[in-house]
Amino acid sequence: MTLSANDVKRIADLAYIEINDVEAKETLDQLSGIFDLIETMQAVDTSTVEPMSHAQSVVQRLREDEVTEADQHELYQSIAPQVEADLYLVPQVIE
Amino acid sequence: MFNASLKQLAVQLAEKKISSTELTTEFLRRIKQFNPEYNAFITVNEEISLAQAKAADKMIAVGQAGPLTGIPIAQKDIFCAKGWLTTCGSKMLSNFVSPYDAGVIERFNQAGAINIGKTNMDEFAMGSSNETSYFGIVKNPWDVAAVPGGSSGGAACAVAARLTPAATGTDTGGSIRQPAALCGISGIKPTYGLVSRYGMIAFASSLDQGGPMAKSAEDLALLLNVMTGFDLRDSTSLQRDAEDYAQDLQKPLAGLRIGLPKEYFAEGMSQEVARAIEQALVECRKLGAQTIEVSLPNAPLSIPVYYVLAPAEASSNLSRFDGVRYGYRAPAYSDLADMYRKTRTQGFGAEVKRRILIGTYVLSHGYYDAYYIKAQKLRRLIAQDFAEAYERCDIIMGPTTPTVAFNLGEKSGDPIQMYLSDIYTSAANLTGMPAMSIPIGFGDKNRPIGLHIMGNYFKEAQMLNIAHQYQLVTDWHLKSPV
Numbered sequence: 132m133t134l135s136a137n138d139v140k141r142i143a144d145l146a147y148i149e150i151n152d153v154e155a156k157e158t159l160d161q162l163s164g165i166f167d168l169i170e171t172m173q174a175v176d177t178s179t180v181e182p183m184s185h186a187q188s189v190v191q192r193l194r195e196d197e198v199t200e201a202d203q204h205e206l207y208q209s210i211a212p213q214v215e216a217d218l219y220l221v222p223q224v225i226e
Numbered sequence: 227m228f229n230a231s232l233k234q235l236a237v238q239l240a241e242k243k244i245s246s247t248e249l250t251t252e253f254l255r256r257i258k259q260f261n262p263e264y265n266a267f268i269t270v271n272e273e274i275s276l277a278q279a280k281a282a283d284k285m286i287a288v289g290q291a292g293p294l295t296g297i298p299i300a301q302k303d304i305f306c307a308k309g310w311l312t313t314c315g316s317k318m319l320s321n322f323v324s325p326y327d328a329g330v331i332e333r334f335n336q337a338g339a340i341n342i343g344k345t346n347m348d349e350f351a352m353g354s355s356n357e358t359s360y361f362g363i364v365k366n367p368w369d370v371a372a373v374p375g376g377s378s379g380g381a382a383c384a385v386a387a388r389l390t391p392a393a394t395g396t397d398t399g400g401s402i403r404q405p406a407a408l409c410g411i412s413g414i415k416p417t418y419g420l421v422s423r424y425g426m427i428a429f430a431s432s433l434d435q436g437g438p439m440a441k442s443a444e445d446l447a448l449l450l451n452v453m454t455g456f457d458l459r460d461s462t463s464l465q466r467d468a469e470d471y472a473q474d475l476q477k478p479l480a481g482l483r484i485g486l487p488k489e490y491f492a493e494g495m496s497q498e499v500a501r502a503i504e505q506a507l508v509e510c511r512k513l514g515a516q517t518i519e520v521s522l523p524n525a526p527l528s529i530p531v532y533y534v535l536a537p538a539e540a541s542s543n544l545s546r547f548d549g550v551r552y553g554y555r556a557p558a559y560s561d562l563a564d565m566y567r568k569t570r571t572q573g574f575g576a577e578v579k580r581r582i583l584i585g586t587y588v589l590s591h592g593y594y595d596a597y598y599i600k601a602q603k604l605r606r607l608i609a610q611d612f613a614e615a616y617e618r619c620d621i622i623m624g625p626t627t628p629t630v631a632f633n634l635g636e637k638s639g640d641p642i643q644m645y646l647s648d649i650y651t652s653a654a655n656l657t658g659m660p661a662m663s664i665p666i667g668f669g670d671k672n673r674p675i676g677l678h679i680m681g682n683y684f685k686e687a688q689m690l691n692i693a694h695q696y697q698l699v700t701d702w703h704l705k706s707p708v
Binding site: 134138139142145147148149158161164165168170172173177180182183192203209210212213221223224 | 321322323325418419432433461462464524527529530531533534541545548549550551552553554555559560561562563564565566567568570571574579580582583584586587588590596597599600601602603604605606607609641642645656657658659
């Protein structure tokens, strides 16, 4: 499998990380090495194996849809970068 | 005093030979003296620690003390602690004072333990040398030219240098056991689901598990008794009856079957590590154990499987860091998308970005089956290898790391070499089985060597029993660099 610098820039874009052309090239070299290591997985035939997503095969616990938390928005918003009128402020999205 | 076991400290506190305030003051003094050199702690808060000590002294005075009441414990800076700066080793959280306590922190608080400070770590626990921390490298107290290991490098350094009687760590691919081995201390990653992940900043949720780091197996047992237990707020927390992890410490080892995976004793292990492991196995045989060869044919694929699954889960977990609700926000940006991008670009370090990119790629359209599903299938084969091995043996032993601690800077430019530091440890995270490391000697330049003891699900008490019996007839765990 071969990655290109364009692939790296596309992935960075998906991950909301900025990367310039010089960094993309450096990252490409490192990621290519890592993916060579990852490729060694393909040597094993796993066609009849079920994927294992979790260490314990437990059933997801469910609970009643009840309010269990007290309202602590003032405490939680006290550490936010920007808050106004109990709302988190971000740059304007809708004109 | 600073070499005492947790049990000895509890006796001294109960007999009023020392107060928690005096004990806490002494460890705070040692941190002040040695931390400028080692950089094991990111945050120390004398006011909070001493207030906790004062409260603990009151509990002791009225006879309400438990085994850890009044004893200082260093907390890895991945555990949210109310009122404490909780950075996870990242610029992204360099201003984050947690508004709540993690489940683990609550348990230590209820036990009357003292939070002596928050320990340094690789950024978001991604690293094996503690060189990726935004707050600087940590040094190995046995040799300051060497790395302490990672990601719980600050915790391992702090215990080894006797800046705290014990510490907490977290282990996603070896982050408790590898630094424990490289710093000559004991550490255990319990069965997945035993220790609450609530308030433990997530790296790879299906692999992350908290655990204790201390001088001895006996200390680890007392710490596990406090740390483990069901937590409704962690969806993967296991509902089990409480277990006393110290109950089997005194059992003799006669008849114990130790499995030695041939794949772990093949190439890759250094001569000095191989010699120390052989010596440790000689001691175990003297104690009545027998050793047999077992095989884990898929175990060598643990590293590639791990470097698909862990970054995939990390890229998803770390998408929450966007500069909106808490943590770092870039000072200048043009619009919302640009704010996300600049915040994440400036807030994350190089290794974290690398892993986010790997994870984003393996989860992206067209590659999901080839990488992510393939890795999950191999994860099952690796777990089956261990299940089959445990039909023939009670416990598995091998090296924790292929070599002693490497030099600072030696592998920081080569991610693959760094990743291979966890070659023996990451399988236990993939299977969710418990594994621990204990000190068994020294190699080149007096750098410590660790023995890896792996067990089947919920075999912590037996593993601690074996480690304790070994520590009763050896004194490696009593050695300290100070």
